[in-house]
Amino acid sequence: MNLLKRATFIFSERPLSLALGSFPTKQSSLTKTNPPATLSSRPRRSKKRFANMSLEKLMEKFLEQSMEAEDNFYRLEEQRLQAEDKRREEEHSRELQMLQMLGQIFAGIRAPSPAPQATPQPSCTPQTKTAVPPTRPPFGNGNHPPALTEFASHSQPAGPGLLMEEVIERSFSLGTAAMDNVIPLLRNTIPPLTSKKHKGQDGRIGIIGGCQEYTGAPFFAAISALKVGADLSHVFCTKDAAPVIKSYSPELIVHPVLDSPNAVEEIEKWLPRLHSLVVGPGLGREDMLLKNAKEIIERSKLRGIPIIIDADGLWLVAKEPSVIQGYQRGILTPNFMEFTRLYEAMHHEPLDSTDHKRSAQQLAIAMGHLTLVLKGEEDIITDGKNMLTCSQEGSGRRCGGQGDLLSGSLGVFAHWAFSSPPDATKGMNPSLVAAFGATSLTRQCNRQAFHKHSRSTTTSDMIQEISSAFKKLFES
Numbered sequence: 001m002n003l004l005k006r007a008t009f010i011f012s013e014r015p016l017s018l019a020l021g022s023f024p025t026k027q028s029s030l031t032k033t034n035p036p037a038t039l040s041s042r043p044r045r046s047k048k049r050f051a052n053m054s055l056e057k058l059m060e061k062f063l064e065q066s067m068e069a070e071d072n073f074y075r076l077e078e079q080r081l082q083a084e085d086k087r088r089e090e091e092h093s094r095e096l097q098m099l100q101m102l103g104q105i106f107a108g109i110r111a112p113s114p115a116p117q118a119t120p121q122p123s124c125t126p127q128t129k130t131a132v133p134p135t136r137p138p139f140g141n142g143n144h145p146p147a148l149t150e151f152a153s154h155s156q157p158a159g160p161g162l163l164m165e166e167v168i169e170r171s172f173s174l175g176t177a178a179m180d181n182v183i184p185l186l187r188n189t190i191p192p193l194t195s196k197k198h199k200g201q202d203g204r205i206g207i208i209g210g211c212q213e214y215t216g217a218p219f220f221a222a223i224s225a226l227k228v229g230a231d232l233s234h235v236f237c238t239k240d241a242a243p244v245i246k247s248y249s250p251e252l253i254v255h256p257v258l259d260s261p262n263a264v265e266e267i268e269k270w271l272p273r274l275h276s277l278v279v280g281p282g283l284g285r286e287d288m289l290l291k292n293a294k295e296i297i298e299r300s301k302l303r304g305i306p307i308i309i310d311a312d313g314l315w316l317v318a319k320e321p322s323v324i325q326g327y328q329r330g331i332l333t334p335n336f337m338e339f340t341r342l343y344e345a346m347h348h349e350p351l352d353s354t355d356h357k358r359s360a361q362q363l364a365i366a367m368g369h370l371t372l373v374l375k376g377e378e379d380i381i382t383d384g385k386n387m388l389t390c391s392q393e394g395s396g397r398r399c400g401g402q403g404d405l406l407s408g409s410l411g412v413f414a415h416w417a418f419s420s421p422p423d424a425t426k427g428m429n430p431s432l433v434a435a436f437g438a439t440s441l442t443r444q445c446n447r448q449a450f451h452k453h454s455r456s457t458t459t460s461d462m463i464q465e466i467s468s469a470f471k472k473l474f475e476s
């Protein structure tokens with residue numbers, strides 16, 4: 001809506017509230033219902049100042065002022081939230097360090113055992129200028145341990161001669177190996193629940209998705225994020241999807257903005273408050289929605305927000321890989337179909353489906369060493385340098401929506417992993433640790449739900465299992 005139209009709209013609603021110049025609340029000045037002020041209560045000076053202006057000019061001036069006030073408010077709010085986050089993250093990292101020290105002390109008292117093997121550490125190569133939370137060093141710190149196996153060039157797509165054996169592979173099913181290696185790293189990143197916490201501190205997750213056809217997928221992702229332990233879960237969806245998603249759950253915060261003309265600006269206002277973003281569940285493939293999603297990804301990258309791309313978000317990446325290529329806090333979670341599309345878009349040749357690990361590694365490298373989770377009978381997780389596989393027992397039940405549980409929970413794990421100090425993950429790429437957590441959890445939920453409901457198992461049944469699966473995997 002242009003200024004004039006907006007002005008006319010306001011005028012018809014509140015003709016006497018024109019001289020108000022500032023709007024200190026976050027609510028849009030256009031929808032705010034100020035109590036009507038009487039003309040006699042106004043200062044004389046402002047009357048004089050505006051006396052010669054036409055009504056239209058007056059309205060324009062008023063709108064300019066109110067938009068300026070709104071911008072100022074958001075700027076201040078952003079600064080306040082950043083300071084708050086910084087303080088909380090420092091507190092969180094102190095608590096984690098204390099817990100780790102205590103753990104080491106107790107372990108030493110119980111049974112002195114050989115020091116754990118140092119886990120391989122990937123590099124975080126800077127590809128994009130980003131603001132990075134203070135607890136983890138910025139990308140490209142060059143702090144690689146000697147055990148790290150790196151490929152000659154990070155930016156070159158992998159050629160067919162790439163040495164698979166150079167990948168440090170760790171294959172875990174639930175049990176000894178996973179418990180001994182990656183799961184403890186993930187545990188280190190889980191924020192302790194203390195009485196000092198405030199709402200939002202353990203995660204404010206945003207889901208970009210939800211359109212007329214698909215309302216289940218963003219719901220599954222958002223509610224899974226909450227059940228894993230995020231404090232707030234926002235869904236940014238189209239106008240017609242919003243009431244449906246809201247009706248599924250009062251827990252979710254639903255913004256009907258994704259198809260609005262100023263969708264990107266509307267969503268950008270929320271970015272300072274979000275810790276991670278999941279783009280794609282139920283997004284659909286309409287050009288306008290993909291364009292908005294693309295712009296939101298670009299703006300989130302500038303803020304260093306971990307971004308998980310799933311489902312139709314991967315359709316966008318297959319069309320425009322540069323949108324996420326090289327972003328070290330980006331994680332792609334394709335199923336086999338999505339993987340094939342991506343692979344063929346990047347390599348311009350058919351996928352060799354006989355060797356999934358090699359193909360996954362090649363794609364991760366071609367995407368600039370971001371983390372890829374190829375879902376399937378075993379989940380392959382790789383950043384092109386390191387590879388984990390998760391074959392935690394699930395079931396034969398493949399109902400729709402399981403991938404949404406995975407991407408929503410990954411949003412939370414990624415936030416926790418990236419906001420923990422580097423020694424929490426022993427230098428291992430936080431994306432790999434987070435992805436391993438999310439795949440293990442999804443499969444464990446599937447297994448538990450299947451145990452109860454067998455062939456009737458649905459994703460909602462799996463979501464009911466998140467609490468006990470989480471305890472079993474990460475808190476027992």
Ligand SMILES: NC(=O)C1=CN([C@@H]2O[C@H](COP(=O)(O)OP(=O)(O)OC[C@H]3O[C@@H](n4cnc5c(N)ncnc54)[C@H](O)[C@@H]3O)[C@@H](O)[C@H]2O)[C@@H](O)CC1
Pocket residue numbers: 213214215216217218280281282283284311312335336337338400401403404
């Ligand atoms: N309740 C809902 O609202 C749901 C919505 N969903 C959304 O639906 C949209 C489209 O997702 P699709 O996955 O259908 O789209 P795709 O075009 O990626 O997949 C097409 C079809 O390929 C098949 N497929 C999957 N894995 C395969 C494999 N390993 N081998 C062979 N065939 C395989 C499946 O039948 C799938 O439907 C996304 O936005 C997604 O988020 C899904 O998340 C499912 C639940």
Ligand SMILES: Nc1ncnc2c1ncn2[C@@H]1O[C@H](COP(=O)(O)OP(=O)(O)OP(=O)(O)O)[C@@H](O)[C@H]1O
Pocket residue numbers: 311334335336375376377378379394395398399400401402403404405406439442443
């Ligand atoms: N053959 C399999 N055996 C065991 N687990 C599997 C198998 N295939 C997929 N999974 C698990 O199911 C989860 C979701 O994977 P899936 O391939 O169903 O995703 P998706 O198609 O993207 O889901 P969605 O229906 O939400 O779009 C993953 O955690 C994966 O580990």
